[in-house]
Amino acid sequence: MKKYKDILESNQVGLTIYQIVDGLKNGSIKISSKKHNLVTFDHNQSKADDYFKKEIIERLESAIERYEKSAKTHEKESFREYCKILLERPYEYGEYIDAGGVVSVNCWDCGGSGELYVILTDANTLSFMSSKEYWDNAEKTPKKYEYRPKESDINDCELSKFNITDKMVAEIDVPTGDLIVTNFFKKKELYEEKTEKYRSINSIIGRYSLMQELASRNVGYGQMGNMSVDVYKKDDGTEIIIGDAYGYDEERGEFEYEFDGFTKLGHISLSVWRWMCADKKVLDDHNEVIPDDLTPDSETEMDYKDYVWVKVKPGKWVIEHYYDIQGDRKDGIYSKLYLK
Numbered sequence: 001m002k003k004y005k006d007i008l009e010s011n012q013v014g015l016t017i018y019q020i021v022d023g024l025k026n027g028s029i030k031i032s033s034k035k036h037n038l039v040t041f042d043h044n045q046s047k048a049d050d051y052f053k054k055e056i057i058e059r060l061e062s063a064i065e066r067y068e069k070s071a072k073t074h075e076k077e078s079f080r081e082y083c084k085i086l087l088e089r090p091y092e093y094g095e096y097i098d099a100g101g102v103v104s105v106n107c108w109d110c111g112g113s114g115e116l117y118v119i120l121t122d123a124n125t126l127s128f129m130s131s132k133e134y135w136d137n138a139e140k141t142p143k144k145y146e147y148r149p150k151e152s153d154i155n156d157c158e159l160s161k162f163n164i165t166d167k168m169v170a171e172i173d174v175p176t177g178d179l180i181v182t183n184f185f186k187k188k189e190l191y192e193e194k195t196e197k198y199r200s201i202n203s204i205i206g207r208y209s210l211m212q213e214l215a216s217r218n219v220g221y222g223q224m225g226n227m228s229v230d231v232y233k234k235d236d237g238t239e240i241i242i243g244d245a246y247g248y249d250e251e252r253g254e255f256e257y258e259f260d261g262f263t264k265l266g267h268i269s270l271s272v273w274r275w276m277c278a279d280k281k282v283l284d285d286h287n288e289v290i291p292d293d294l295t296p297d298s299e300t301e302m303d304y305k306d307y308v309w310v311k312v313k314p315g316k317w318v319i320e321h322y323y324d325i326q327g328d329r330k331d332g333i334y335s336k337l338y339l340k
Contacts, residue, residue, distance in 0.1 A: 014090030015120060017099050021060050023124070024053055031056075032127040032151055035160040036107035036116065039204055039325060043165065052105055056118055056126065063099040091120045094148025096134065104131070110158040111203030121151040129154045159205045168208050168222075168321040170215035171340065177314040178280035179337075180290055181231050181242070182307045184272045187286045190219050191276065204324055211321065220277040222321040222335045228269050229334060232262040233297065237312040238339040242275055244332040257332040266299025266308035275335070280309075316340040 015023070023029030031049040041047040064087065071083040086100050096117035097103040104115035105128060116128040133155060138147035185191055193210045201207045207223040214221045222242065232241040241259055245267070248254050268275060283290060294300045296311040316339075323334040 014092045014095070015123065016088060016090050017060050017064060017097070018087070020091070020097070020120065020126070021057055021064070024057050024126075029124055029126060032121070032125050032154075034128050034154055035157040036105075036128055037109055038157065039159060039164055040108045052128070055105055056103065059103050060097075060099060063101075063103075067100065092148060093120055093122050094150060095120060096129075102131075107157060108203060110205045111200055119149065119154070121149070121154075125151055127151045127154050159203075159208070162205075162208060164204070164208065164325065166322070167325055168211055168319075170211050170220070170319045170321075172215050172218045172220050172278070172317055172319065174218075174279045174312060174314055174317050176279055176281050177237070177312050178296065179240070179277055179310045179312050179317075180280055180283060180294075180307060181240075181266075181268065181275060181277040181310060182290075183268055183270050183305060184274060184276050185219070185278070185283070185286075185288050187288050189217065190214070190278065190283075190286055190288060191221075207324055211319075214276075215319070218278060218282045220317075220319050220337065221274060222319070222323060223274050224270050224323055224334065226270070226273055228267060229275055230267050231265050231299075231308040231310065232259050233265050233310050233312070234262050236261075240310055240312065240337040241333055242335040242337070244334070247330075247332050263297075265297055265310060266306065267301070268306040268308060269304070271304050277337070313339050 020029060024031075031052050033045070033048050033052055037048045037051065038045065041051065067083040067087050071080050071087065074080050074083070091097060096119045102115065103118045105118060107116060107128075115131050117131055117134055119127050119129055119134075121127045129149060134147070134149070135144070137149065137153070138144035141147045191214070193213050201210055201223060210223075211221050229242050230245045232243065234240070239262075241262060243259075244257060245264070246254055246256055278288075280290070291300045291302070291307055294307050294309050296309050299306065299308045317337055318340050319335065319337050321335045322329055
């Protein structure tokens with residue numbers, strides 16, 4: 001790896017952090033966010049890029065202020081010189097920005113497979129590459145510390161390959177029509193992801209991955225917040241709404257949601273920030289215990305665990321989960337389940 005002194009004395013092409021900040025502000029440097037945070041920002045590329053630009057400028061300006069001060073006032077001359085080098089050194093094209101500490105951003109869509117490095121891919125572009133992808137690729141090169149990716153070498157956000165637009169979708173079998181809805185099931189095989197393909201449900205891709213894996217076991221799942229939901233059943237047993245009982249707007253104040261053709265069956269407190277469901281046969285096969293006093297089309301309220309038994313038509317059921325993608329919808333519906 002080149003020493004700072006060698007870099008400064010060379011004729012290499014690159015930009016200093018001063019020039020990067022100026023370029024971001026005057027528009028000569030663009031953000032290539034590689035589709036990160038697109039779902040979080042409603043598939044609006046400019047909103048995502050503006051968010052990233054603001055965060056990077058703040059990080060770099062903070063570093064500049066800190067190093068300028070230390071370059072003038074620090075008691076050790078060697079450190080003063082070091083700070084001047086950090087301010088003046090040009091970054092090579094393909095080099096990630098490390099202003100005395102890696103300048104990184106986060107993606108709530110994919111979790112970034114670690115932090116996202118901010119890379120100066122050319123004089124007019126900052127691109128984002130996961131630290132894992134960067135070092136995996138660097139290890140394959142003869143001199144990994146001199147790895148310099150081009151913008152075209154960097155993959156798009158992992159979530160983009162699933163083409164999620166306004167909802168997450170999964171399917172489960174409901175063989176008997178006795179669908180139990182609750183906050184969470186206790187048996188690990190009914191709530192854990194076995195493959196651990198994606199690290200955390202703090203990212204959308206982690207929740208989507210868990211949703212698909214649980215659906216392969218015929219367990220429905222939707223990640224929520226620290227809140228409560230109500231369960232409504234269509235009168236013909238072909239559809240379920242998981243939503244809110246009450247809404248609020250300035251015109252009406254607090255009002256009660258009404259879903260034509262649906263009956264409210266019960267209420268669930270989400271102490272574990274999710275709802276889950278499965279056919280009673282699936283639960284019995286896994287020895288999952290449900291309350292003895294729970295009966296079809298009714299609810300059982302408990303201090304920390306509420307259950308609703310929804311009697312529906314047996315068959316393949318589709319789950320559409322909106323909360324992660326759309327947040328609080330005006331119609332009060334967080335998820336919908338219906339017979340395929």
